[in-house]
Amino acid sequence: VRDELMRTMTEERTDTAPIDSIARSLRRRVQLTAGIVVAVAVALQPPADVFLFDAADYWGGSRALLEGGDVAAVGLLELRGALTPLVYLPAALVASVVGQSAAADAVLAQNAILIGFIGAVLIPRLVAIWRPTTPRVVWVSALGAGLTLAGFAPLPLTDLWGVALLLAAVIAVDARWRGALLAGGLAAGVAINLRPAYLVPVAAICAVVLVGQRLRGLWLLVGIGLALAPQAVMNRIWGVTVIPWPERTVELSSMQALYASFVVRYDTYVVDGATSQLFFCDPALAADVHADGDYVRSSGELAGWMLSHLPHSLAFTGQKVAAALHWPLSTPYYAPGAAVNGVFAGLVTAIAVLGAVGLARATIRRGLRKATPAQVAAVVAWAGSLLTLLTSAPETRFALPLVIFGIAGCAVLFADGPHLPRSTRGRVWVAGGLVAVVAVYGLGAWGMAHPVMGAVNGPICADS
């Protein structure tokens, strides 16, 4: 009997191998289909008429790289990472071959492919940190990415690329292959170079990996170092600074700190090509900002400012996060849209909040001690992104990581089909999640009650 049992057991074991490979090939096929469907669906929108502000800088840098010209000046590299002109190099290459009239289409196509990749490959792989990926996980991820990110596709901005690299860094913690951590470090380093705000989540990931994996974790740091090397080299060549970020980053962050002390959200208002700045203010905090120079200039001072304005600053920080998730349909820019803006804000808020609740539950369900390093890395990356929102004058696009993690969380929740959990504890989670969605939506709407068009300072904001 025992022999027979052993034999069936070994047979079963060998039997599962082909099943696994069938499942894998099915998943690959679903991923390919979903990726193509989402990329085509995203590409089916009017391309941008013009590239504005940052988008123009990034695009200009890419063009200057190809066609000659002062890349540093055109790409505004004293403010932007040295690698930013490389991001839209493929589209710029297509445009320079086909003609500049194809520029907007090439950018749209490049971003559509990226969104397809994020939805069909990156987010499902992120979900795999918690549970096996099924076709349904792939479809939910792809659909979520297509619905929420499509608005970014026409513009050559770096946000999507930054968040994709951040995801790659988190995924690398979970990967088994040799060199994964080095590759993850490279991705994280490039992410920082493209968007310095990712410094906080990347530092958190580093801490987790160093604690969890000891010496092996150093590969992550090596990767980050390598990815930041180009910036350091360029800085040496220009003879500006020794630290590996753009020369005027400090200036930028001190301006951010100032606005962060009284602005709930900043938007770029774009309607029919006409543009303006649009600030959503907190009049009470703005009234305390002195125009004569005695104001917040650094993250440290910002922390002191927040502490000295307790408890009001608590509501203010909550509003910041909630308002950053309150996406208008035209995100990354702001354009009025009756009713649809509210629906889209509701959708994005629900995805981000429910997804976060889902991921939190999946992580602590079997006890916090059973959480894997990759799960912890994902959680701290999420928390780091949240912290970044608090310490800046957030724009909607700064909340991208929260939305992407939210999509992954929704995929975890709906992986077994849409159904209510049977246990009481599960239902409490659902109820809590729904209440949280409503609360965050309401908080966002409340935070946006004082809009100001055009430039602001303390007094203007206080009068709004």
Next chain:
Amino acid sequence: VSDLRTHDLAADRTRRVSPLLAVRAVAGVLAVLAVCLQPPALAFSYDAGHYWGGATALVGGGSVFESGLLAVRGVLTSFLYLPAAGVTRLLGEAAAGPAVLVENALLMAAIGVLLLPALVGVWRPVTPVVIWVCAAAAVLLLRGFAPFPLTDLWAAGLLLGAVVALDGRGAVRLLAAGVLAGLAFHVRPAVLIPLAALVVAVLAARRWSGLWFVAGAALALLPQFALNRWRGTSWLPWPEATAALTQVQASYASFVVRYDTDTSGQVSDPRLFFCSPRMAHALDGTAPDSTGGLALAFLSHPLEALVLSAQKVGAALHWPLSTPYFVPAPGSDGLFALLVTVVAVVGAMGLVRATFRHGWRAMSLPQAAALIAWAGSVLTLATSATETRFALPLLLVGIAGCALLSAEGSGVRSSTAGRVWLAATTVTVAVVFGTGVWGLQHPVEGDVTVTRCATS
């Protein structure tokens, strides 16, 4: 034991039914959401303005006949957007755009998760894949229609609804099919050719009981007849000034490949005609002013007319991204036109193959009706002053065909017949797309005459 078995069977049946219902519900909600995530229209112009005017006059008072332009539009067109108009009356003028958007999103979801899967059901059992493909394609391809109160989607839906209603036995179904077909004709008289062909097919297949279908169609036209008698203008069951419209249509149809309304705001005259200089030359300065004249013109210049008709069909499927209107967006327009052409052609070829695979004698009435409705729509395109939105029935049938293929597989890998089919389909797609591009080479802004076209 038998109790146990019936119990099992019942359980099995609920298990088999409820997943489809769940899929329909989830796909439907997602479809509504996806369609609604676009800016609503700020104003309704031209036809859309008239249909909307009729609906607002119904709820807000005023002459429905005047504001709905009922001299040339069916009386029921004023009722299509009654729900949205009611909501707007309650919430204020600012709600008009969003209300129309939501109503159309619901219509599109219904088409995607109910009507099109039911059409596929004429050939094979409906599975979740069928529903998902139908819903996704409907959202992706029809989305552009959602902000505007137009009647094209309703007409195409009613026509295919008539086809689906023929799937089954009994007088009630025939009557319902007749009512739906009659309504489709009422909403868009261009449906006349497919409707007439349907009547012939139903009478041939069902003999005397086919009269129920005719009775249903007559019933649907009764309101228009009543309105005409009340106004004392005409004894016919269509709008009183239809004849004038037909004249204009016949005149343009003789040399115009496609007509578009340019809403980009970059042009002084929104009318945009793509015309055929070759046919205009052949007409030698005088366009026909009646359907008979049009037929005569086509018959006396058969070669030019054949090319023009093919170009019309190809161009009607060459949708810009901004369909139903025309706002140029070069790259994405080409991609969208290709996608629409591929779906319409591949789907139609798939349905034809599925129908004739078992010999044409095995064809059921609803299958024949679907092909007739499709062929009638092609014929309508070929003989009218076509707009992109006139091709909607072809696109809906195409989506159903693609859903059928994705559920059944095309058999391309396993059989020679499958490979022949694939080759034929690829060639047809290329030919239709190419003909469309060819037909769109001579745009004329503003009103067009035969002489102006000949020199374009």
